[in-house]
Amino acid sequence: MVPFFVWLQVYRPMRDALMRLLEPPIEALGYELVDIEFAQAGRGGVLRIYIDRRAADSGAGITVDDCARVSHQVSQVLETEDPIKGHYTLEVSSPGFDRILRTRAHFERFVGARVLAELKLPIDGRRRFAGSLKSVSDDVIVVDVDGRECRLPIERIQKARLKPV
Helix, strand or coil, rough: CHHHHHHHHHHHHHHHHHHHHHHHHHHHEEEEEEEEEEEEECCCCEEEEEEEEEEHHHHCCCCCHHHHHHHHHHHHHHHCCCCCCCEHHHHHHECCCCEECCHHHHHHHHCCEEEEEEEEHHHHHEEEEEEEEEEECCCCCEEEECCEEEEEEEHHHEEECCCCC
16 A cells, blocks of 8 residues: 555645546536546556546446447547556446545535544644534635534535535
8 A cells, every 4th residue: 555645745746637628528528537546556547537427427327338339439538648658458437435525515425424534734733524524615614513513614625526325
């Protein structure tokens, strides 16, 4: 496992560049780019792309045909731009039941759901907050943790995801 500080220095810039490169063609197909992961594996790596329907179309899940459509389009972009040197495998998937929450729009979409948020730096000595997402306003999420409302600035969230019961 790569230490977190190494991941921030090496993988985060690559992830951010890939997000900027791949988000427009994925959105043009009618999907939302939820997140990207790149994991080293042996002599190559695995590029995982998580897609979802847009919030307005969220009633239906992601199908194998959706993943194939996005995979085909993304493969063309990656072949043309060649942002990743060396061999890697491309995987396109739905975000799953414990999907990542990365943007304000993600949090707004899932108000009322159970979430797990981990902060970069602690607030009142605490970095992990699990509970019901009550609201989103002014770039702050409010999470009800055991009857106590905790206000978490979105920019201080290191990672967050849905936490199914």
